[in-house]
Amino acid sequence: MFRFFESLIDPYPGAVPETPPRRLLAFLFHYSRPLLPLLLAMTFFAAMVSVVEVMFFAFMGELVDWLAEAKRERFFADHGGRLLGMAALALVAFPLLVLCKSLVTHQSLFGNYPMRVRWLAHRYLLEQSLPFFQDEFAGRVSQKVMQTALAIRETVVKLMDVFVYVVVYFTGALVLVGRSEPWLMAPLLVWLLGYLVLMRVFVPRLKLISMAQADARAHMTGRIVDSYTNIQTLKLFAHTQAEQAYARGAMDGFMETVHRQMRLVTQLTVSLQTLNSLLLVTMAGFAILSWHQSLISLGAIAVAIGLVMRLRMMSDWILWEVAGLFENLGTLQDGINTIAQAQAVSDSPKAQELSVPQGEIRFDKVTFSYEAGPRGMDDGNHAARQANVFDNLSLTLRPGERVGLVGASGAGKSTLVNLLLRFFDIGDGRILIDGQDIATVTQASLRRHIGMVTQDTSLLHRSIRDNIRYGRPEASEEEIIEAARRAHADTFIRQASDPQGRTGYDAHVGERGVKLSGGQRQRIAIARVLLKDAPILVLDEATSALDSEVEAAIQEQFYALMEGKTVIAIAHRLSTIAMLDRLVVMDQGRIIESGTHQELLELGGTYAGLWQRQSGGFLGLEAAADAAPIGAAEGQTRGEGEASVPDRQRQ
Template sequence: MSKSQKRSSSLQPLLPFWNHLRKYRLAMSLAILALLSAAGLTLLLPNIVRGMIDNGFATEQTDIIKTHFWLLLGLLTALAAASALRYYTVMWLGERVVADIRAQVFDHVLHLSLPFFDKERSGEILSRLTADTTQIKSAIGASASQALRNLVLFIGAIAMMIFTSPGLASLVLGAIPLIVIPLILFGRQVRMRSHSAQETLASSAAFAGEMIGHIRSVQSFTQESATADNFKRATERAFQAAKNSIGARALLTFLAICIIGTSILAVLWIGINRVMEGNLSGGELGQFFLYSVFAAGSLASLSEVWGEMTLAAGAAERLAQLLTTQADIQSPNANALALPPKLSGKIEFQNACFSYQPASKQIALEDISATIKPGETIAIVGPSGAGKSTLFSLISRFYDLKDGKILIDDLDITQLDLKGLRSQIALVPQDPAIFAGTIQENIAFGDSNASFEAIQKAAQTAAAEGFIQELEHGYETTIGERGITLSGGQKQRIAIARAILKDAPILLLDEATSALDADSEAEVQSALKTLMEGRTTLVIAHRLSTVQDADRVLVMDKGKIIEQGTHSELVKQNGLYAHLASLQLSSSSLEV
C-alpha cells in the first residue's frame, strides 16, 4: 500500500461507497426531503420581505406589516424544523455508513496475508481505518448534504433573480465565471497542501503507535526523552504541513469573500440607481439583493465543500487501495480438497524451499524433506536463524513455498481450504498473544462457541485453574493489553488452555519455559505433556528434557535439516546436536 502523492482531482473514488448508502434508502429519502424543504423555505424569505417593503412600508399599512411578520415567524419555524431533521438524518447516515465501512475495511485487513503486514506499519493501517474513514464520514454526513443544499439554493436563487430582474440577473450570470475560475485554480493548491497535512499526520500517528506498543523497551533503555523528541519533531512536521494548508485555505476564504462581496456590492449599486430611476421598486431590489446573497453564499460554500469532498475522495482513494489489496495466500478458487472428517495428523515436507523475499538470493529454507507420522512428537533444534519458526509459519500456510510441497494427510496444503487447514492446527507461541479482555474471553479465543464448562475444563487441564480462582473476579478478571498483569507462566498456561480448547490434531509448540522460574516451568511442562497426548506435535525445543521426551529430533542449521534421529542416536553422531546437547540446549545459541 503506497502513499498517494497527489490529490484526487475528482470525486470518482467516492462512488464505490455508494453501495453502503443504498442500503439506507429510507433515511436518504427523508434527508433529501428535509433538505429540499429547507432550501425551498429559504427561497421564500425574500418574497415575504418584498411584500413587506412594497405593500407594507411603502403604504404604511401596519396590518400588512404584522401579517408579513407572522408569515416570517411561521416560515422560520418550519425552516428550523426542516433543518433539524436534515441535520439529524444526514449525520445519522454519515455515522451509520462509516461504521459499515470501518467494519468492511477491518474485516478485509484481517484476511490479508502475513507478507502484507511484514511490509506495512500498523500505525499506517490504523490511520486508514480511523482518520480516512472519519474524512469520509464528514463528506457523507455533512459535506454532501451541504453541497446539495447549496446547489439547490444557488439554482433557485438564480432562477428567482431572473424572475425578479432579468437585467440585473444577466450581470450576475456574466460575473460567475470571473468568480469561479480563480477559486477553482487556487482550490487545487489548497487540496494538495491538505493532502500533505494528512500524510504527515498519519506518519506521526504510526510512529506514536509503534513506540507505545514497545513502551517497555523504550523505558528499559531510558529512551523516553529521545522518543518524545522524535515524536515532537514528527508532530512539528505535521503542524507545519497543517499550517500551510490552513494558510492556503484562509487565503482562499479571503479571495472568495473579496471577489463575491465586490460582485454583490457592484450589483447592489446598479440596482440602487435603477430604483432611483424608477425602473425597480425598493421591494424588488431588496428581494434581488437577498437572492444574490443566497447565490453568492451558496457559491462560496460550494467551493469550500468541493475542497472537503475532494479531501474525502483522497481518503476514499487510499481506502480503495487497501480494499483492493489481495491476500497473497488464498484458498483455491474452486475444487478445494476436503480434509478428512478425522485428521490423522501426518505431515510431509517434499523438497521444500522458501525465501521471505521472492527475488532475494537469501534462502530461509532449502530442500527440506521430512515425514512426521500421526501422533508423533518431533523436537526441532538448531541455532538462531536456522529456520525453525519459518517451518511453523509454512505449515500454517502463512507463507507459500518457493519450491516443493507440504502435505497433510497426503493432501497438498495449497489445495486445501485455508480456514479448514488452520482449524486443524493449534499454536502455542513462545510469546503468547494475550488480549485486553477477561481471562474467559482469552481462553475462548480457541473456540468462540465453547461453553463455560469447556473453558473451565481446558483451564484445569492446562494447570491454570489454580491461579485463575485466586484472582478477584476469577474467569471474569479483566487483564491488561498483552496480559501485562499476568506473569510469564500464567500467560503461557492461558495459551495452552486456548490450544486445549481448540482440540486440533496438529500442535505447533514453541517451547517457552526457558524464561520461567522453576515452579512455573514445572507447571507449564506438565500442562504441555497433557496437551501433546494423542496429537502430532512439533516442538521448537530449548530444553534437553523436552528433546529427550520426543520421538525424533530434527536438527536445523542455515535453513537445512542436517541431522535427524532420536536423542541417543544424535549424541553418538557427535555432530551439531551433540554440541548443542553438551550446552544443555538452553544457551542463547538455541533461541528463536
C-alpha cells in the same frame, strides 16, 4: 420514529467483505451502493428545502411591492389568501421538509454509514496476511480505518446534499433577479466566475496539504502508539528522551502541514470576503440605478439585496464545504492505499473445510522465498529476489508422531511452522494434511485444527477468562478452570486483580498481557491450547519463560496432551525435546540429520556436537558459532534465507 429511521441501515452486514477497488469513485461506490436509496432521498429533500427558501425571497419582494402600493383598508382583502398560503408554507411545509431531510441524514446515514464502512474494512483487514501488519504500525492502520470511514461519509454527503442544495439555490436566485431585470444577473455571474477562480486556485492546494496531513497524522499516531505498546522496553533501556525526540519528529512533520494549511486559510478567507463585498456593492449599485430609471420596483431591490446577503453568508460555508470535500478526498486516497490492498493469502473460491481424522503432515518438495511470494506471482527478476529459504524441502510426519526441530537461528524452523499455518503461500510444492493440500482448504478450518504455543506470548487486553476461552469459545466455566489448573495457572489467577477492582478470572491482563510476568503469560497461553485440544500441536519454545519447577510440572501435562496428536516442537533447550519420537536437524533451510535422540548421538554429527555443548540444559549457539558447522553457517543462512525480513521469520 427515530428508531425506525435508525434501523433502515444495518451497520454490521454479514456478507463476506470483498477487496475494495483502488480507484477513488469505484471505492466510494463500493461502500455506498447499498445506501443509494437513502442518499437519493436525502438529495431530494435538500433540493426541496432550497426551492422553498428561494420562494421565501420571491414572496418577500412581492410583499414589499404590496405594502408600497396597497391601501391599508383593502390590504387583507386583496392579499390575505396569499399571506395565509405563505404562512402555511413557512410553518408547516418547510419544517416537514427539514424534518424529513434531517431524519434521513442524521438518523439513518450519519451514524450508520461510517460504522458500516468501519465494520467492513475492519473485517477485511483482519483477513490480511501477517506481513501486512508487520510492515505497518497498528495505530496507523486503525487510524486510517477510522479516518477513511468518516471521509467516505463526508465526501458522499457533500456531493449529494450540499452541492444539490447550492446548485438549486443559486439557479433559483439567478432566475428570480433576472425576471425583474436581466442586468441584475450580471453581478451574480461575475461573482460566480470569481468564486470558481478562487476554488480553482486554493482548493487543489488544500487537497495536497490535506493528503500530506492525513499521512503525517497517521504517522504521528503510529509512533506514539508504538511507544505505549513497547513501554517496558522503553523503560528498560531508559530511552524516554530518545522516544520523546522520536515522537517529536513526527509531531514536527504534522505541524509543518498545519502551518502550510493555515496560511492558505488566511489567504482564502481574505480573498473570499473581498469578493463578497464586491458583489454586495455591485448588486446594490445596479439595483438602485435600475430603480432610478424606473426599471424595477422596490420589491425587486429587496429581493436582490436579500439574496446577496444570503449568498454572502452561504459563500463562506460553500467554500469550506468544497475545501472539506477535497480534504476528505485526500484522506480517502491515503486510506485506499492501505485498505484496498489485495490480501496476500486468501482462500480459493472453492475452498473446503479441513478434516483431520489422522494427523499426517507432509511437506512435498516445498520451495519458498519471502521475496518471491506465492506461486504465479514471480515477476521474473531473479536477481532482485532473495534466495529461497526452502528449495524442494520434503518432510513427512506420521499420524501421532512427535517431532522436534533443531537448528540455529535462521535455519528455517519457525518458517516451516508459519508455512504449515499458511501465514505465507509457498512458491512451489505442496503441504498436505491427511492428503489435503492446505492451499485448497479454508484458513480458518486449518488453524482450528492446529494448537500452538509460542515463545513470544501475546495476550488480548481482556479478562483472563476471555484469553483462555479464546482456545474454544464454547467452553464451559469448569473446562476453563480445569485448563488453567493443568497449566498450573489457577493459583496466580485467583490472586490477580486490576485497577478497576476486577479479580480472579475477571481481571484484565493489560495490552499484550503487560500486567503479567512472562511465565504467567505463557501459562495462560498453554491453558488456552490445552482447552483448544487440536489434533495437531505446535510448540515453539513453549516453556522458555517458565522456571524449572513449573516447567517440569507442565511437561507432564504436555506429555498427556501429546497423546494421539501430531506434534512439532521447536526448542533450543535440547533436554525439552530429547524424548520425542524423532528429531530433525535443520541448517540453511535443509534437513541435514534426522532420527531419535540416541540415534543422533551415535551418529556423532551436528546434533551430537550441540548436545555436548549444552550447559545447564541450554544451547550455547552463539558461543559455539565458530566451532559448529551449523553455527558457522549461520551468517550465510541469514544472508541467503531470511535476514532481510527482520522478526518475521525469527527462529
